[in-house]
Amino acid sequence: MRMLKLKRDFFMQPTLTVAQELLGKVINFKDYHIQITETEAYLGDNDAACHASRGITKRTQVMFGQAGFSYVYFIYGMYHCLNFVTEPKGTAAAVLIRGGIDLKSKLNLNGPGKLCRFLGITKDEHNALDIINHEQFFVYDLGMKPTFIQTPRIGIKVATDKPWRFLVKD
DNA sequence: GAATAGATCCGC
DNA sequence: CGGATCTATTCA
Numbered sequence: 224m225r226m227l228k229l230k231r232d233f234f235m236q237p238t239l240t241v242a243q244e245l246l247g248k249v250i251n252f253k254d255y256h257i258q259i260t261e262t263e264a265y266l267g268d269n270d271a272a273c274h275a276s277r278g279i280t281k282r283t284q285v286m287f288g289q290a291g292f293s294y295v296y297f298i299y300g301m302y303h304c305l306n307f308v309t310e311p312k313g314t315a316a317a318v319l320i321r322g323g324i325d326l327k328s329k330l331n332l333n334g335p336g337k338l339c340r341f342l343g344i345t346k347d348e349h350n351a352l353d354i355i356n357h358e359q360f361f362v363y364d365l366g367m368k369p370t371f372i373q374t375p376r377i378g379i380k381v382a383t384d385k386p387w388r389f390l391v392k393d
Numbered sequence: 394g395a396a397t398a399g400a401t402c403c404g405c
Numbered sequence: 406c407g408g409a410t411c412t413a414t415t416c417a
Contacts, residue, residue: 263400272400274413282412300410302401319400336401346411378400 227364231355234290238264238309238316239387245307245318245362246391247369249326252342253359257332261322263376264387265306267315271381275315285351286315293360295339295350302336303344307354307362321377321388 229248234241242264250257267275267286274296275283285294286308294306294317306317322333325341332338339345354361369391376388 265400274400277414280413296400297411298399299401300412301403301408304400306400321400334402340402376400380399 225364225366227366229355229362229364231289231291234307234309234355235311236309238266238318241307241309242318242387243371243389245320246371246389247367248362248364250320250323250362251360252344254327255342256326257323257338257342258326259320259323259391261320261333261388261390263319263321263389265317265319266387270385272376272379272383272385273315273317279315283315286317288312288351291353291355293349293352293354295344295346297346298336303339303346304335305339305342305344305349322390 242262245259245262248259265273267273270276275286279287282296285292289312290309292308294308295303297303305320308317310316321335323338324331332341352360371389371391373386374388375383375386
């Protein structure tokens with residue numbers, strides 16, 4: 224099985240491209256291997272649904288940084304959501320990991336909050352990590368190209384006309 | 394300082 | 406549907 228660790232070049236691509244290409248990739252987090260089945264693209268420029276659309280804050284500053292970093296935010300007082308930053312420094316954009324499959328337990332982690340709870344990802348410990356140069360937290364490619372479908376994004380109230388959600392066809 | 398809404402999930 | 410209860414924005 225081919226196991227190719229993604230380089231920063233991958234995340235430097237346009238965000239919509241990265242969101243599509245991430246499907247079928249595997250997140251290695253400590254001893255967990257999560258195959259990504261669902262992503263959403265968030266573009267800071269002209270995307271009202273993006274946290275960074277109204278300027279830089281302490282929470283969103285990571286999205287303005289370099290591609291290939293993790294962006295973990297805390298929401299609703301209970302759940303964390305994992306994103307990967309895309310685009311060069313100065314451009315706020317990220318891909319939200321909405322769902323995946325744990326390759327060991329075969330659990331279907333359908334939902335960003337669920338996924339992060341399973342992995343034990345927290346904003347305090349795992350935000351703004353460089354996943355290109357990290358021992359226990361990175362993404363690798365198995366060389367597979369799953370067929371996917373494209374739908375409007377979920378759980379937001381604005382910009383729902385943008386079909387920037389991608390999920391692997393079952 | 395207070396009020397409110399939000400990229401969520403679970404239990405009743 | 407309501408609860409959990411953090412973060413950022415808006416209003417006073």
